[in-house]
Amino acid sequence: xxxxxxxxxxxxxxxxxxxxxxxxxxxxxxxxxxxxxxxxxxxxxxxxxxxxxxxxxxxxxxxxxxxxxxxxxxxxxxxxxxxxxxxxxxxxxxxxxxxxxxxxxxxxxxxxxxxxxxxxxxxxxxxxxxxxxxx
Numbered sequence: 001x002x003x004x005x006x007x008x009x010x011x012x013x014x015x016x017x018x019x020x021x022x023x024x025x026x027x028x029x030x031x032x033x034x035x036x037x038x039x040x041x042x043x044x045x046x047x048x049x050x051x052x053x054x055x056x057x058x059x060x061x062x063x064x065x066x067x068x069x070x071x072x073x074x075x076x077x078x079x080x081x082x083x084x085x086x087x088x089x090x091x092x093x094x095x096x097x098x099x100x101x102x103x104x105x106x107x108x109x110x111x112x113x114x115x116x117x118x119x120x121x122x123x124x125x126x127x128x129x130x131x132x133x134x135x
Contacts, residue, residue, distance in 0.1 A: 002106055005036065008045040010133065011055045013035060015089065018076060022090075028111070029090040033098075040099050047126035051102040055089065058125040061098060063115050071124065074098065080083025093118060 015037060024029045043049075053059050053074060060071045074088040074094055080086055087094045096108040096118050105119040127133070 002107055003100060003104045005040045006049065006052045007040040007099045008040050008048050008054060010045045012042060012118055026090065033090065033095050033114045034099060036095055036098060045128050050126060052131045053097045053100050053123060053127055055118060057123055057126045059120060060122040060124060061097060062119050062121055068120050
């Protein structure tokens with residue numbers, strides 16, 4: 001059973017545009033993200049709870065119940081740089097994190113068929129909380 005997720009209609013519109021432009025080679029990433037978006041609760045951007053991972057959020061998370069945390073910014077593919085501080089929403093981890101609340105965990109399948117579990121530990125920055133709706 002997957003935890004519920006929350007997404008703003010603004011992020012949904014932007015993600016749908018990304019998905020419409022994906023090449024066939026990225027069909028698995030597209031399908032995984034579409035599945036997540038299909039089960040999401042939609043809210044107004046200004047009503048987004050501050051503990052939800054949204055696009056462009058800087059999120060702290062861990063894998064498989066470890067204490068070691070990773071902090072990355074959930075990013076649209078077009079905004080990715082080589083900084084090592086970003087995570088594309090089209091990656092399995094990025095798709096898994098989208099819409100989760102702090103404290104939530106979700107199991108997810110890796111491209112090699114194995115599984116991982118990711119837990120949201122905190123959100124250092126969320127655009128909606130900062131009033132930056134048109135990013």
